[in-house]
Amino acid sequence: EPEVTQTPSHQVTQMGQEVILRCVPISNHLYFYWYRQILGQKVEFLVSFYNNEISEKSEIFDDQFSVERPDGSNFTLKIRSTKLEDSAMYFCASTGTEAFFGQGTRLTVV
Amino acid sequence: KQEVTQIPAALSVPEGENLVLNCSFTDSAIYNLQWFRQDPGKGLTSLLLIQSSQREQTSGRLNASLDKSSGRSTLYIAASQPGDSATYLCAVRDTGFQKLVFGTGTRLLVSP
Numbered sequence: 001e002p003e004v005t006q007t008p009s010h011q012v013t014q015m016g017q018e019v020i021l022r023c024v025p026i027s028n029h030l031y032f033y034w035y036r037q038i039l040g041q042k043v044e045f046l047v048s049f050y051n052n053e054i055s056e057k058s059e060i061f062d063d064q065f066s067v068e069r070p071d072g073s074n075f076t077l078k079i080r081s082t083k084l085e086d087s088a089m090y091f092c093a094s095t096g097t098e099a100f101f102g103q104g105t106r107l108t109v110v
Numbered sequence: 111k112q113e114v115t116q117i118p119a120a121l122s123v124p125e126g127e128n129l130v131l132n133c134s135f136t137d138s139a140i141y142n143l144q145w146f147r148q149d150p151g152k153g154l155t156s157l158l159l160i161q162s163s164q165r166e167q168t169s170g171r172l173n174a175s176l177d178k179s180s181g182r183s184t185l186y187i188a189a190s191q192p193g194d195s196a197t198y199l200c201a202v203r204d205t206g207f208q209k210l211v212f213g214t215g216t217r218l219l220v221s222p
Contacts, residue, residue, distance in 0.1 A: 031208050033208075033209065033210075035210075041214075042212050042213070042214050042215075043154070043199065043201075043210075043212040044212075045209045045210065045211070048208055048209050050208070055208065056208070056209060089151075091153065091154065093210075095203075095208065097142070097159070097161075098144065098156060098159045099144060099156065099201075099203070099210055100156060101146075101153050101154040101155075101156075102153055103152060103153035104152070104153045106151070
């Protein structure tokens with residue numbers, strides 16, 4: 001069974017700090033994504049990444065956010081100057097035909 | 111803009127019942143539809159994928175149908191078990207863009 005791996009599983013950070021969430025997508029997939037889920041709410045799309053560039057981003061994905069694929073395996077989401085409302089579960093996904101999700105990183109901003 | 115709705119929002123049934131979860135979407139131009147399971151505080155586990163050209167998919171006690179023209183999908187769970195208790199999410203993937211659009215989910219509780 002193919003697997004998307006995310007680290008860390010939990011992250012607590014102080015407001016205003018920068019965090020980097022990491023993901024290892026499935027190796028032969030071409031599309032990579034970040035989604036987030038605020039507690040009790042829908043899973044929301046943040047950004048998609050294809051061929052080493054952003055292919056689509058949502059209104060949520062403003063200048064505070066950035067994504068990178070620094071090498072052949074990792075895919076990262078950086079959140080600069082975190083705010084309380086950034087507290088959420090962040091999911092990485094990759095797709096061939098089917099979308100596979102990681103177990104998520106629970107980010108708590110205090 | 112694609113909107114996905116799931117009803118009911120919550121469902122509580124005794125063990126052994128057959129049940130149906132509903133998903134509707136506003137734009138029928140979809141690439142595929144996936145059903146996911148989410149346990150509390152956990153990630154999303156893919157249950158079934160239906161391509162836009164397909165009418166249904168089956169996996170074990172699960173059967174998902176797709177009526178693209180009416181913008182509906184159903185997830186049928188046969189002989190429910192307490193281990194089926196979770197939130198079930200429906201998500202559609204549009205043809206033009208690759209992202210998934212999620213519904214709000216159905217929270218299922220199966221009691222022994």
